Amino acid sequence: MDDQNKNLILATALSFIVILVWFLLFPPEEQTPTTDPEQVVATAPDQQATDTAPTPPSLATPQETRETALAEGARLDIDSPSLAGSISLTGGRIDDLALKDYFVTLKDEENVTLLSPVGTGNSYYALYGWAPGGTLNYDQVPGSNTEWQVESGETLAPGSPVTLVWDNGAGLTFRREISVDDKFLFTVKQSVENTTDSEQRLAPYGIVARHGEPDTKKFFILHEGVVRMSDGELEETKYADMPDMDFSQAENANVETISVSENGWVGFTDKYWMTSLLPAPGQGFTSVAKYSASNDVYQTETRLPTMSVAPGQTAETTTYLFAGAKEWETIRNYEKDKGFDRFLDSIDWGWFFFLTKPIFWVLHHLHALIGNMGFSIIALTIIIKAVLFPLAYKSYASMAKMKELQPEMEKLKERAGDDRQKLQQEMMALYKKEKVNPASGCLPLLLQIPIFFSLYKVIFVTIELRHAPFIGWIRDLSAPDPSSILNLFGLLPFAPPEAGSLLAIISLGVLPILLGISMWLQQKLNPAPTDQTQAMIFAWMPWIFMFMLGSFASGLVLYWITNNTITFIQQYAIMRSHGYKPDVFGNIKSSFNKKKKTEAK
Helix, strand or coil, rough: CCHHHHHHHHHHHHHHHHHHHCCCCCCCCCCCCCCCCCCCCCCCCCCCCCCCCCCCCCCCCCCCHHHHHHHHCEEEECCCEEEEEECCCCCCCEEEEEEEEEEEECCCCCCEEEEECCCCCCEEEEEEEEEECCCCHHHHHHCCEEECEEECCCCCEEECCCEEEEHHHHHEEEEEEEECCCCCCCEEEEEECCCCCCCCCEEEEEEEEEECCCCCCCCCCCCEEEEEEEEEEEEEEEHHHHHCCCCCCCCCCEEEEEEEECCCCEEEEEEEEEEEEEEEECCEEEEEEEEEEEEEEEEEEEEHHHHHHHHHCEEEEEEEEEEECHCCCCCHHHHHHHHCCHHHCCCCCCCCCCHHHHHHHHHHHHHHEEEECCHHHHHHHHHHHHHHHHHHHHHHHHHHHHHHHHHHHHHHHHCCCHHHHHHHHHHHHHHHHHHHCCHHHHHHHHHHHHHHHHHEEEEEEEEHCCCCCCCCCCCCCCCCCCCHHCCCCCCCCCCCCCCCCCHHHHHHHHHHHHHHHHHHHHHHHCCCCHHHHHHHHHHHHHHHHHHHHHHHHHHHHHHHHHHHHHHHHHHHHHHHCCCCCCCCHHHHHHHHHHHHHHHHH
16 A cells, blocks of 8 residues: 555545544433422622522413513513514513514514513523612612603614613602614613612623523533633533532522623523623623523523612613624624624634634635625635635645655655564665655645534534525524425426435435546546455445435535535646646546446456
C-alpha cells in the first residue's frame, strides 16, 4: 500500500468517524405529563426574615384551549411589525405572543407562537412585580393576580406605549409603562409612588416561567434551556439538568443564583426563539434559574436590589424583555445600541465559536449582496477554498511529486524485498532528498473537518437558514433535500417516505446523489489502487458518504458538493502544472472494466 493511498484512506476514515460521532443525537426522552402547578415561588430580594415570596399564577385548568384561556379576563392588544398578541391585565402578564414573520411550516400560514397564557398545557409568559420588604406584605404589592387598570394607551405598538396602574389602597400607587420596538424588545418601566407618612421598602423583579418541560430537539450539539450572561461569564443549563441544581428549603425548589454586579441577562432559549430578561446595563441584580418539582415549572428571574421610598417620593426602575426570533443582526444591534453585554452569545455558536462566528458573518454579508442563501453558501465555499489554496497547492504539489517518485519507490521495494525496516529507511531518505512530505496529502481533507462542523452548526442553529430557499424544489436549506429517487423526483404520483422511516434512508434526493457523484469523480483523478482491499474501500466510499449525508441539511450538502467540485478543479490544474496529466475518463473506463472482469470470474 503506497503512502499516498494510506494518507487518503486515513484522512477519509477520520472524517467518517468524526462526522458519525459528532452528529449522533441523543434518543428522545419520554415527556412526562404536566402537573397542576399551584404556585411558582421566588425568594424576595430584601433578605429580611419577615419577607415572604411572590406568587406567580396557578395553573388551575391545564386542559384549556389557547382560545379559551385568552378569552378569560381583560386584555390589551399588542400589534407591531414583528409581533402580535396581548397582555393580560390580571398580573399584567405578557403571555400571548406570536411572531408575524415566522411560520410553523412552509405548507401553512400559521404563525409561530412564542408565549402562551396560564391555563394552557404549555404556559410560557413574562411576569413583573414587587417583592415586599420592611413592614409590607404581599397583599400590598402587585403580583401574579393583581387586577391592573389601563391608565393610558389602547394598543401596544412601536411609538405607542401603554401604562397600567394599580392602587393598593394603603398609600402606594404602582404604575407599569410598557413599550415595544419594531422587532422583539419590550421596555418595562415600573414605578411606585409613596403617599404614606413612612418610608417603604420593596424590590422589583422580573420572571419568565414555563410550565412543564418544552418539546426540545434533544441534539447534544444544540443547547436549549437557560442561557445567561453574568458579568462576562456565559452559562448554559439544559432543562434536563435544572432538577439537579441545589435544592433551597426556603424556596422549595432547585435554585441556582448568581450575583451580577453590573452587566448581565437571563432567560430561556430554544433552537430559534428566545425569551430573556435584561436589566439596564450597569444595573446590579441577582440572576436566578429555578425548577419547582412540585408543580413542574421552570423559571428564570432577575431580582433587583431593594429600594427605599421616602414619603411623598416616587421610585422607578427600567428593565427590558426580549421575546422573539434569534436573528443575528437584530441581536447584534441590541448589543451595540442598548449595551447588552455579549448578547450575540445567546446564539449557540458551539465549541468552534472561533470559526462559526466569522463563517456566519461572511455568510450574512454575502446573503445581503446576493439575496439567495444557497448561492451565498456557494460563494462562501469559494472564499474558504481560496483562503486554504496555498496549503492545498502545497499538498497537491506534494502528491504530484509522489507520483513522479513512484518508479523509484518501486525499485526500492524490489531491492528491500521483505526487509520492511530497510524499505522505510530508504523511502524516508528519498523523501528527504526530494523534499517531499508524504503526510501533506491528507492535510486539506483534515482541515475540512472543523470547517464542516462549523458550517453544519451555522446551518443548524441560525434562524437565517430556516425556510431559506435555494432553487426550484429546495425551499428550506436547513432541511434535507425533499426530492426522492423512489418517486423519480416527483414524476411518480406519490409522496416520498417521511423522515424517520426505514425507506427514508434510501430515499435519496438530487443533492445527495450529486454529492456521491462529485466524490466519485474526485477519486478518478488517480488510477484505482492495485491492492484489492484499497480498491474496494475507494469504490464504496463515495456512496457511503452519499447515504450518510443524504439526510443532512440541504445547505450542508450544497457546501460539500461545491467543495468537491472546486477541489477537483484545483487538483487537476495543479497536477497538470507539475507535468502529470490525470486521465479521468481512462480511470473511469478502467474501473468499469475491472467490474466486468470480476463479474466474469
